[in-house]
Amino acid sequence: MIVCHCNSISDRDIHAAIDWMRAADADTIITPGKVYRxxxxxxxxxxxxxxxxxxxxxxDRLGVPADLANLRPRRGRYAVK
Structure with missing residues (x-):
């Protein structure tokens, strides 16, 4: 499925980029900007x-590294329920 029509980015592209970043550095914080880059x-x-x-x-590989996960309480969209 195409997610970004302006740049022709698919859901597979996004997941592949996340997998690649996580494999390169297990402790990285993955943001939309980093995925674009x-x-x-x-x-x-x-x-x-x-x-x-x-x-x-x-x-499944997006999560925040364990040592950073509990630095401050989550609110709103990313709140743990």
Whole structure:
């Protein structure tokens, strides 16, 4: 599925970039900006951001490294339920 039409980024591209970043550095914090950079792209209009982040959240490898997970309480969208 195409997530970002401006840059032709698919859900597979996003998951592959997350897997690659996690394999390269298990302790890295993965952000949408880092995913774009890993794919050699730059965000354009931003219309895909909600879908982009939603696709990232479906990845099993996205999680925050254990030693950083409890630094402050989570609120809002990323709150632990």
């Amino acid at each position: 890993a794919l050699g792209k730059k965000p354009d209009c931003g219309g895909c951001l909600d879908l982009f982040i939603g696709t990232m959240e479906k990845s």
